[in-house]
Amino acid sequence: MQMSFRWYGDRDPVTLEQIRQIPGMEGIVTAIYDIPVGDVWPFEKIMALKEKVEAHGFIISVIESVPVHEDIKLGLDTRDHYIANYKQTIRNLAKASIQTICYNFMPVFDWTRTRLDAPLPDGSHSLSYEEDTIKEMDPLSGELTLPGWDLSFQTVELKRIMDRYQQMSEDTLMQHLVYFLEQVVPVAEEENVFLAIHPDDPPWSIFGLPRIITGPHAVKQVLAAVDSLHNGITFCSGSYGANPENDLQDILHIAKERIHFVHARNVRWTGEKSFQETSHLARDGSLDMTGIMKTLIHHGYKGPIRPDHGRMIWGEEGRPGYGLFDRALGAAYLNGIIDAVHKGGSQ
Template sequence: MIETWRWFGPEDPVPLSHIRQAGVEGIVTALHQYIPGQVWTVEDIQKRKDLIERAGLAWSVCESIPVPDAIKREGIAARAEISAWKDTLARLGRQGIETVCYNFMPVVDWTRTDLMFGLPGGGYALRYDHTDFAAYDIGILKRSDAVRDYSAEVIVAARARLGRMGEDDKIRLEQNIIAGLPGGAKTQTRQTIAKAIQSFAGLSEDGIRANLAAFLKEVVPVAQDVGVKLAIHPDDPPFSLFGLPRVVSTQADARAILAAVDAPENGLTFCTGSYGARADNTLPEMAREFADRINFAHLRMVRLEGGHSFHEAEHLHRLDELLEVIKHIRAGEEKTDQAIPMRPDHGHLIGTDIGRAANPGYSYIGRLKGLAELRGLIAASSQQKVA
């Protein structure tokens, strides 16, 4: 595996000099100044690449080229948006960026309800509380027909939770949820969220799945032409939010995506945290089945709380599962004769990082700890055979 580290560009509180001290080889980054649908210029791509290389590192993965919601809604009919995505992909490939991670989540990207969940040891983690999310959807956003998407038990709990919230609590919850939307709090409001959700009205799982397949048939040939491996990231969390269909959540979903265009360039980002947030996903079995189509790995674990709720756990939580996953990924590397990039995904906010500026889940010390633990597990995996 190629050790990498996510970096959000020159504005990231963690500088490249500190990342190099971590001992990784590569950087995972993107040009976040571009909005979805804009074509990235060759000059800006090269400028970012040069900046990384001057620090003694390599730009290993682009995470990500945002997929505009128009493509998710309209598929092949979104000609201008698909063309722009293909142009950016081609430019990245020609500049030597060999792996591109992307996702196909409608409206909301990663979603958490608490960005400062207190841990027993004194640090902080990211958390998704399904009751809090329902309370926001039903009682704050007041989405039409929201109650249809929750069980009676969750609705009762959400309304009780809402009744105990003060205005500051409601504002904080909304800000936490908005943090995972494209542009975050800088561009998103309650009104823009509601409008974006409404734009998907009537789109079924089958519809968005067909649009994803159509998108892949357009972009995979470009990836093949410029030598890029595509790696779709799973839904985070891996179930419907705001009543919107999500189709990168399960083993069956991943199988359908790979079958849509059966080529090594059409692969997966195997995120153990995202797929692991569903109790019915068996991570080692998924890694075994898809080993030779895993083009990128995010390694972390979540602690399931029941009822869809979870929080970010220690990297080595569910140790036996993670060890088996790593062994299957390494077997896939041997089969394809290609090392894949991996990064420690999300870290607890601990130690002297508490109180410092940091992107949620991406403070320095917590990820250093996770990386060290993963290094040990990867080394141990080399002494064991795949089950």
């Protein structure tokens, strides 16, 4: 596997120089963050980012993400314009020899947590999600903002968009996703780019909004709808694993050769539809991280993998979930499992 690390660009407190010192680190997962959602990514900007990453001895292993415009998710008449822009961005990334794009199809809000600094018994803190707290929150109030969210909406516009989604079924949202894939996957095939849809996080409806990439049934549906190697998934253990009913091994077996990217993190279930993120160690959370890694290796997965959403430890401050220290420990742990399996340690 190609061990990789998420980097948020020059404003990221974690630098490429620091990431370079993590043993076994090969790739950088990043994006261009100053382009409005729906606009074409200029080739010149892509190359500037690539050259900066490569100057530190890395490759760009994945672009995470090229956001999907809300008009595409809503199925509006304007969606073809934004899909055409998405196609051109795929072409521009391919021209820069970038082959993997992670994206999601979550309406309005990206990954959602209710607390960014929930304490753990060892004195560290991490991201957590409490369903009862979400039920009491008003997403229009601005009281809940998280890294990665598109906050460009004005309140009136946000209410209008959310009202549209309230009338939308999950089946309709899935139809809009399939329409999008039918348009962009042929371009991905032509350019030899691999599209990897990220699961909804958490994998259930929030704020009354439909969510569809939630478990094995959805994975089957998406892969079958556009049957192409270039239409694949991001296997995120923490997102799928937040729901105890999801069989992660089942998802791994269903997707097999169409897993194009892996997010590895552990969570501990704390209640119905509630969880807290932990260290990557299998013993610290509710997920069998060792079993997940063994299955990926068994299926011959050699693509990019990144340690995901680390704790904040040793007094580190920075972007919640994206500190240096615990994600570096996570990478070392994952590399240890990989080495042990390859050297026969799984016997």
